[in-house]
Amino acid sequence: MSIVYNCRHCGLEIGRLDNQMIDTSLLGFNQLSAEEKQEMIQYRDNGDILVRTICESCQETLGENPQYHELDFFIQ
Template sequence: MPIVYKCRHCGQEIGKLDQQMVDTSMLGWDQLSSEDKRDMISYEPNGDIQIKSICESCEASLGSHPHYHELDYFIQ
C-alpha cells in the first residue's frame, strides 16, 4: 500500500512511501479536518493512497502570481 504524494496542480509525483505500515499521526493526517481529508486523500483502485499536495514549482508560481489562488487550476 504505497502512499503517493502528487501535486494537485501539475500532477507531478512529489514523493512515495512504500512501507507496509505507517503511523498516520506521524504524517499529520490527524491534524486535518474531515473536509481536508476528503479533499486531499484518495484511495486508488490499485490499493495506493494518493495525497494531493503542492510541488515546489507550483508553490513558486503561486508565490509569484498570487491571483492564481483564485483559480481551481492554473496550469493548462
C-alpha cells in the same frame, strides 16, 4: 501499500512512501479536518493512498501570481 504525494496542480509525483504498514498519524493525517482529508487524500482500490499537495515549482508560481489562487487549475 504506498503513500504517494502528487502535486494538485501539475500532477508531478513529489514523493512516495513504500511500506506495508505506515502509521498515518505519524504523517499528520489525524491533524487534518474532515474537509481537508476529503480534499487532499484519496484511497485507491489497490490500498495505495494518494495525497494531493503542491510542488515547489507550483508554490513559487502561486507566490509570484497571487491571482492564480482564484483558479481551480492555473496550468494549461
